[in-house]
Amino acid sequence: MVAWEKHYAGRARRMAASEIRELLKLLDQPDLISFAGGIPDPALFPTEAIAAAHRRVLGDPARAAAALQYSASEGYRPLRDWIAGYMTGLGIACGGEHILITSGAQQALDFIAKLFVAPGDRVLLARPTYLGALQALGAYEPVYDDLPRRGDNRRAARRGAKRRALGYVMPDFQNPTGASLSREEREELLAAAAALELPLIEDAAYEALRYEGEGLPALAALEAARAGGIDAGRVLYCGTFSKTVAPGFRLGWVAAPLEVIRRLVLVKQASDLHSASLGQMVMHEVVQEVLPAALVPIRRCYRARRDAMLAALAREMPPGVQWTTPQGGMFLWLTLPPAIDTAALLARAIAEARVAFVPGRAFHADGSGGNTLRLNFTLADEARIADGVGRLGALLRRLPEMVGAA
């Protein structure tokens, strides 16, 4: 037998399979209510429009030939142009040349990390933060530090022995907490990034999923206004069709200064040449047909489920449990008494309550957050949400650690 472990590069040690992931793989059981994944409801996918677009593209010989052939690493130009129009509508004036099509926003994170992060570099991010960002970034062996806050330039400079490669932030309905940055926090973050000369990833995965409250400008929009256009800014905006159309396409994008896009195109070419040609052509047809109208039922549905989850939590949770009230997105975040370890709780929740969630430690680069957990509210319907939160509440009330926790 080959002793494979000794052949792996150091970065592979960052990629150990977690026991939690293994546990969550077992969720495909009908009697188990999963609040674990960040999974959209497939009933909301525009399946008819997608099927019709496939028929149109594959039914036209010239378009079919292009759809099945190799294509440009940058992506399908009409789709890039459509995205540039969408971005311009968000206040980030740009052209198709500022857009790289990626296989989901996840791949955008991987490629940006590959371009910017060397081993030992500092990457600044929120705690907790998106698990997939920790996975994408972690492969390039950074050390993590907190995002800069107001008045913290001096402190950052003092500790600046290591190169600061990147900041990473999800300003709207953050995965995992559901929290959003206020306008003031956005301005402060951009000012701090400018002072630190820090390139900043804006992960806008949930941007379109606002259920209440006033929309706030994207970091990239504030930055473009401040710096005088996308090419003068330092924000690398990552968007996705996974939440607004369907995730199975694996289509997302980076909007960034032309100079960065040119580099990322080389990274894309070296990694997988380009994203699937047919999927890009179909997506271009579908977004023109269904967006933004398709967002109305999506928002209505997920808002009702969020409300159902908030109501069930208020009803079912014992004293000592706190949770966030997100204005959008797919998740809310529970904090339990410090004595409770949610990784151990997950095993019992699956076995005894037939309910699943993601333990909070998965979202912390430093392994903290052991008494927190993430609940998804977009996949299960209201009845199952009420049922599942009830079962979770009953389990928590049975725990000795909860007694007197309030």
Added chain:
Amino acid sequence: MVAWEKHYAGRARRMAASEIRELLKLLDQPDLISFAGGIPDPALFPTEAIAAAHRRVLGDPARAAAALQYSASEGYRPLRDWIAGYMTGLGIACGGEHILITSGAQQALDFIAKLFVAPGDRVLLARPTYLGALQALGAYEPVYDDLPRRGDNRRAARRGAKRRALGYVMPDFQNPTGASLSREEREELLAAAAALELPLIEDAAYEALRYEGEGLPALAALEAARAGGIDAGRVLYCGTFSKTVAPGFRLGWVAAPLEVIRRLVLVKQASDLHSASLGQMVMHEVVQEVLPAALVPIRRCYRARRDAMLAALAREMPPGVQWTTPQGGMFLWLTLPPAIDTAALLARAIAEARVAFVPGRAFHADGSGGNTLRLNFTLADEARIADGVGRLGALLRRLPEMVGAA
């Protein structure tokens, strides 16, 4: 303006855009005959079967929901199982669990490099070699060395100060030369890899495109026979549907020991979560329907074009030009007199002869091969091949460097 260059990690310096790539981007002109890309003829794509499979999958609500949803990083299990059957037919007995679906074989190369190669590691490969492998591997900053040959263990050990991470080889109809390894060369390479404890990438991109001669066993098949099964071997086999079905899907695979697949799944998850779900489900339908029968017209067509190119070369090339006679694949390889630089020749070929090719230096990690070039014979039909080779021959005969070169 942000000075982006200083923000990039060292590996980004490996990814400079080449002038040749820029020149070859300009090829979309009808009066220009391109022998540059490794592009299959879209007339051979099973477009009807692909369209019908899309209709079936998207017409069934349960399958459509799965096709548009997130799915497993490992890939669609029925497709993995089909590939395992195909691999078993090649003499590499394995199950679906030994297969990772990747976005083309290019992504397989990227992920294997990401798992195995640390900066400064030695990667052993042929000269010339596949340009895309140099791009995928180069991002992880190896140094390159030649593949081991018979009796060369001692020399390799003496120079073994740097860790040997990987070998990379394309045994059948190699890109760019069209050459194949003999059975003896395969055995020797495996013996040398075993002596060096070297994991070996077998890039089988063109394996199915044999036009004449006896098929030879894959390295992975010889290794499985020698070691006692795929899990005991050291070969990481990379396959693709780009040459047998259509490249626009971006679907390929790695077949490897289970222990390596488990690691590569984590790399896949961190990079893009999974390949497009719908494309995998459609591919599973299509391969069952069209393979292996669809290979008959593909081989017939490409064989005729190879023959046309060989005949045109014999007719049109001036003395002093040599070329390979591949038994399959997509390319043949020209060697011109040492005084000729084919990068400079390409600019003149495009401008004066309206013909394009890829200069040989692109396939050499050390920048050698300046008097060589690669010709593709699968995209242009016989008449255009005769025309294009005639124009290239006429240009060569006008060059002063050719005079008396024979």
